[in-house]
Amino acid sequence: MNITVRVWRQKNADDKGRMVTYGVENVSEHMSFLEMLDVLNEQLTLSGDDPIAFDHDCREGICGMCGVVINGIAHGPEVTTTCQLHMRSFEDGAVIDVEPWRAGAFPVVKDLVVDRSSFDRIIQAGGYISAPTGSAPDAHAVPVPKDDADHAFDAATCIGCGACVAACPNGSGMLFTAAKITHLGLLPQGQPERESRVIGMVEQHDHEGFGGCTNIGECTSACPKGIPLDTIAQLNRDLLGALAHGKA
Amino acid sequence: MAVSGLIMVGYLILHMYGNLRAFSGPDAFNEYAHHLRTFGEPMLPHEGLLWIVRVVLLGAVLLHAYAAITLWRRNKKAAGYVGGKRYQTKQNRTGIQRSYASFTMRWGGVTIALFIVFHILNLTTNDIHPGGASDTAYGKLHNSFEHFWVLLAYTVALIAVGFHLWHGFWSAFTTLGQNYSAKRRDSFWNSAAIVVAVVITAGFLAPPFAIYFFGLGG
Numbered sequence: 065m066n067i068t069v070r071v072w073r074q075k076n077a078d079d080k081g082r083m084v085t086y087g088v089e090n091v092s093e094h095m096s097f098l099e100m101l102d103v104l105n106e107q108l109t110l111s112g113d114d115p116i117a118f119d120h121d122c123r124e125g126i127c128g129m130c131g132v133v134i135n136g137i138a139h140g141p142e143v144t145t146t147c148q149l150h151m152r153s154f155e156d157g158a159v160i161d162v163e164p165w166r167a168g169a170f171p172v173v174k175d176l177v178v179d180r181s182s183f184d185r186i187i188q189a190g191g192y193i194s195a196p197t198g199s200a201p202d203a204h205a206v207p208v209p210k211d212d213a214d215h216a217f218d219a220a221t222c223i224g225c226g227a228c229v230a231a232c233p234n235g236s237g238m239l240f241t242a243a244k245i246t247h248l249g250l251l252p253q254g255q256p257e258r259e260s261r262v263i264g265m266v267e268q269h270d271h272e273g274f275g276g277c278t279n280i281g282e283c284t285s286a287c288p289k290g291i292p293l294d295t296i297a298q299l300n301r302d303l304l305g306a307l308a309h310g311k312a
Numbered sequence: 313m314a315v316s317g318l319i320m321v322g323y324l325i326l327h328m329y330g331n332l333r334a335f336s337g338p339d340a341f342n343e344y345a346h347h348l349r350t351f352g353e354p355m356l357p358h359e360g361l362l363w364i365v366r367v368v369l370l371g372a373v374l375l376h377a378y379a380a381i382t383l384w385r386r387n388k389k390a391a392g393y394v395g396g397k398r399y400q401t402k403q404n405r406t407g408i409q410r411s412y413a414s415f416t417m418r419w420g421g422v423t424i425a426l427f428i429v430f431h432i433l434n435l436t437t438n439d440i441h442p443g444g445a446s447d448t449a450y451g452k453l454h455n456s457f458e459h460f461w462v463l464l465a466y467t468v469a470l471i472a473v474g475f476h477l478w479h480g481f482w483s484a485f486t487t488l489g490q491n492y493s494a495k496r497r498d499s500f501w502n503s504a505a506i507v508v509a510v511v512i513t514a515g516f517l518a519p520p521f522a523i524y525f526f527g528l529g530g
Contacts, residue, residue: 081394166398170392233415234383234391235387275383277487279486280410281409292494293493304488
């Protein structure tokens with residue numbers, strides 16, 4: 065198939081940036097979206113142009129590195145990561161717009177690459193359990209109700225790709241933060257730090273310049289892992305509880 | 313946003329109940345309006361309860377507006393606009409699933425605020441009095457709603473209120489941590505929001521429509 069790609073090109077953080085149009089011919093429909101970009105980059109390299117910078121790592125849909133906005137939708141038309149999106153999701157002759165995540169807290173580094181270290185700092189503000197390390201304990205050493213385990217696991221599948229922020233009209237990172245709060249807050253090991261965690265992470269989230277949630281739900285629709293929207297209510301519940309106990 | 317919004321929803325339900333008294337006839341309606349002013353006497357002064365409600369409501373409106381403007385400015389900055397647009401593409405401009413109600417919350421709120429100003433000038437102070445001024449509550453109501461443009465203005469405004477409540481009521485309870493469903497449409501509070509939005513819109517529009525089309529109360 066032959067397609068036209070309009071890509072956001074931006075030399076560095078200070079460059080203004082613009083959309084540039086490229087034609088890509090003989091694209092196999094079995095290629096992933098990133099492989100199509102690889103082919104385009106080979107073309108650009110051969111013609112002496114600067115290849116398009118984009119983030120990627122595992123290409124298996126589990127690392128969360130490869131995020132771009134395709135035709136206005138984070139990770140494109142399928143509910144998956146960009147690396148697991150295949151060209152068969154597009155028509156022959158399609159014009160495909162590719163842009164970086166847009167958010168105040170995700171500044172563009174180059175082309176499609178954004179700096180997502182604000183997410184790391186939110187995790188550092190409480191998204192962990194302080195526990196002695198060592199060999200893994202027996203799985204049944206601490207009983208966890210099945211429902212809680214399932215909910216915690218659903219939330220734990222977050223790969224921190226940032227699609228929620230890119231999709232949110234408010235540029236809010238609430239789904240990402242809520243996924244971690246829910247994941248750790250539902251498990252027994254997460255209880256001692258439950259209140260300080262929610263306060264710390266929400267404070268850091270706001271400090272990084274992410275927007276406030278207005279419960280629109282674009283985040284959960286764009287999420288390649290389907291992190292459910294009720295995690296945000298869980299976050300609010302924990303936050304109100306922690307504030308009521310004067311933990312702020 | 314959530315708490316001030318819910319205070320206003322509570323008021324709307326009481327206000328709607330009062331309006332529906334119009335179906336019991338002009339005397340019952342005027343009686344109700346009069347009784348609102350003498351409610352709690354002699355423990356409260358004349359119109360005492362009314363002024364308490366007005367102060368609380370004004371507080372809620374100001375708080376709601378302040379919170380909305382703060383959130384609006386913060387979120388605009390957070391969304392990372394490039395020039396006037398966030399994404400340059402012309403495709404999927406309205407996102408994947410967001411409803412008309414959810415993306416009209418801000419301008420819809422402004423519209424409703426302007427309508428409230430008109431509404432107070434019209435039916436409270438009666439400075440705007442199409443069809444002639446009146447001393448009685450029912451008279452003000454009746455004279456206004458004999459005019460099609462007044463009916464139209466209230467209809468548009470009440471539909472805007474309905475949309476605002478559909479998203480707002482659900483959203484308020486999520487903010488307060490009361491959503492336990494992975495999908496919004498499975499949530500009890502989403503169903504409750506639809507009921508509240510429909511009941512309030514229909515409840516408020518029933519008396520004006522009855523007056524215009526069926527000549528309620530002569």
